[in-house]
Amino acid sequence: MLRSRRKIEIIVVAVFVLCAWILFDANFNNIQEELVQAGVARKPWRYEATYAEQEQKILEQEIAHSGTERETSSTSTTPQHTSTLAQITAVPKPSPLLPDRVVVMAKLPTDDTRWVHTDLQDWRSAIYDIDIETPHNTSTLDPLTNSTLRTLRNKGMEANAYLAYIVQNYNNLPSTIAFIHPHKDGYPAAWHTDNDEHSNAASLRALNINFVQSNGYANLRCVHDPGCPHEVMPFRNPPEDHRTTEAAMADAWRELFNNTDVPHVLATPCCAQFAVSSKQVQKRPLDEYKKYYTWLMETPLKDETSGRVFEYLWHILFGQDPVYCPAYEKCYCDVYNVC
Secondary structure (H helix, E strand, O other): HHHHHHHHHHHHHHHHHHHHHHHHHHHHHHHHHHHHHHHHHHHHHHHHHHHHHHHHHHHHHHHHHOOOOOOOOOOOOOOOHHHHHHHHHHOOOOOOOOEEEEEEEOOOOOOOOHHHHOOOOOOEEEEOOOOOOOOOOOOOOOOOOOOOOOOOOOOHHHHHHHHHHHHHHHOOOOOOOOEEOOOOOOOOEEEEEEOOOOHHHHHHHHOOOHHHHHHHHEEEOOOOOOOOOOOEOOOOOOOOOOOOOHHHHHHHHHHOOOOOOOOOOOOOOOOOOOEEHHHHHHOOOOOHHHHHOOOOOOOOOOOHHHHHHHOOOOOHHOOOOOOOOHHHHHHHHHHHHHO
């Protein structure tokens, strides 16, 4: 009887232990599953932190190198504040600075000036269109009162555009201004351009900016003929009929400069292609340039004559002696650093 009873007790204990084990195992698995689920639930937060740190590092690198604003995108596991952080931290890309030099020219409808944009990319450009269909038409966009890249009249040759640019931009000039013709290169069109290719593009690429700044003016042509040593003699005796510029110069001088001290000789290498500094331009008041422009538009002189009057006055306007004929070698050394 005792044995049977002990057996029953052992069986009961065994059943109890077995039940306890089953319950423990079930609870253990539940706890483990909850921990796993909790871990999975927390993973997005860990990824978020890592993602945000990576985004911040990338953003800082981009700002440091380019200053551009970085666009960010969000996913189901990406918090909204990440893109907000990018918007707050990023800075806008600064606009590129314009070159501190400009090339100015007048352009006929037949002139191809695309080379200026491809060959002179480190220069600004101001290219004035000339209306040849109505040569005496007065535009409503008068350069004296408007900023327009169109000449008031087809008059005065390149001097028209040169003076229009100075009048329009007098208070905001880049430090170096080159006034040139619209042709790029080649002979005979650019016969007066001093290099093997007769190239304006080559001339401006080689231009010694330091000399322009120190001297105030540089004629881009160094060859003396034509122009030197005594191209224009207003009091030539006897006068020569074909020298129309010479015949017009004395009266033009008196009207433009309001004085009678007309030089007996004016000379410089032709042909109205030169560079000046803004400081030199601004040594004369704006009103004087307006006066020159008005004279050019209103003078009864023929187009080629009024233009050539200025061709032999530019160097004087910009601070040089009436006879400005530097030696060929010195000119090349100063203007193009070819010594």
